Amino acid sequence: MPTCVYIESLVDHVDSDVVIKGWLYNKRSSGKIAFLELRDGTGLVQGVVVRGKVDDEVWNAVEEIGQESSVIVTGRVKADARAPSGVELGVSAMEVVQAVDGYPITPKEHGTEFLMDRRHLWLRSSQQHAVLRVRSKLEKLCRDYFYERGYTLVDSPILTPLSVEGTTTLFSTDYFGRPAYLTQSGQLYQEAGAMAFGKAFCFGPTFRAEKSKTRRHLTEFWMLEPEIAYATIDDVMDIAEDFVATVIQRALVECDAELTSLDRDRAPLEQITAPFPRVHYDEAVKLLQEAGEDFAWGSDFGAGHETLISEHFGKPVFINRFPTKIKPFYMEPDAERPDLVLGCDLIAPEGYGELIGGGQRIHDPALLESRLAEHGLPAEPYQWYMDLRRYGTVPHAGFGMGLERLVAWVTGRPHLRETIPFPRMLGRLEP
């Protein structure tokens, strides 16, 4: 009995007989020869079936099976220069696990809605497959970066009584008779993690009930949030910069095959090395005004502004020290400029927008208390958060990175919906 192998390792089995368990991706046939494009989740290989060299039963089965039929194929691995992977399979036998008729996603074009309704099947298509493999590898690279540097993973809760950025953008639920929300950010809990472990991070799903309809937003997205005790805004920019550059450079190596099948231009990614330019909010405003934009000091940047600023550099850009009134309650004020806070955003190049938002948090208990009141937030649910300032408070800082935006940038996808297996968006909860 020949050994069962995955398609990705076929190159190591040239001139041997092997068994492949997979699915029919596409088929081309002529009167006496048929080409089966086979996939098994690890790759694609072309199986060649010659009439007369296999049992009539096998030939008849080959003629009958449709796209995505599940098959177990036995054959001889042959090196062939005509094959994209360098090998093909001379089929000697085939067992049909299920013959499929009418698989909806054909090798021709389809519309967005049609494909999104069949997302559970669309995952099998080569481009979607490649994007999600990149996502999987990027998740590992992100975790590895922090584990290798002594961080502790402190999982933040998903159900929370807190509304950090206002209740209008929260998904609410009933928690045994009490209101609860799906978390918008793990940050507040990560601050507790930083005080306990020095360097902590979380990486999990977060939720925003924003009625936004753009290519850069999902209602459920994954966020990576490191938080570091005794760190300042400048430390956080150093860390975020080294993190992004390291992950991108490793991804170029780890995801080489996927980037090839996605036809991603590697040149812009190869330029992503530290240091990244750091632009003060004041400078960013000046830059926009000089570019002829009608932008007033004190406003927040829109997507167009971000792109305009990042186009000035060919690298990710930090914008830092924002006006206090456009940022959340927990941001530490700039000692030299009381109208500013020590926040920083990292804008990705090529129009991929805000990749990271972070900064230094308020550590003074009195200041935090007054900021909570100024933002009209109830004191009671934040008592545990205040405790972090009552018992051994220290300056600390951290950031949050949206995983899907990183995946979109690395893979060159224009829309976030393709960067997560089952996207949740305005108007889409299925499949």
Place this chain on the structure above:
RNA sequence: UCCUGAGUAGCUCAAUCGGCAGAGCAUCCGGCUGUUAACCGGAGGGUUGUAGGUUCAAGUCCUACCUCAGGAGCCA
């Protein structure tokens, strides 16, 4: 929520000034021993998003609604 655009065969689209509902792919039948979204010949396949209106005549014009897409605001 606002702005713009689209909804016609299973899928992707066409249909000129309001005048016979069309193509490619998919499906089915036939052909082909090196195909790479294979190709060649043939066939079947339609309540034109929904409801109403104008007209001799509506896929096409008008009104309302529904759905989707692109963008804005907001954010990661």
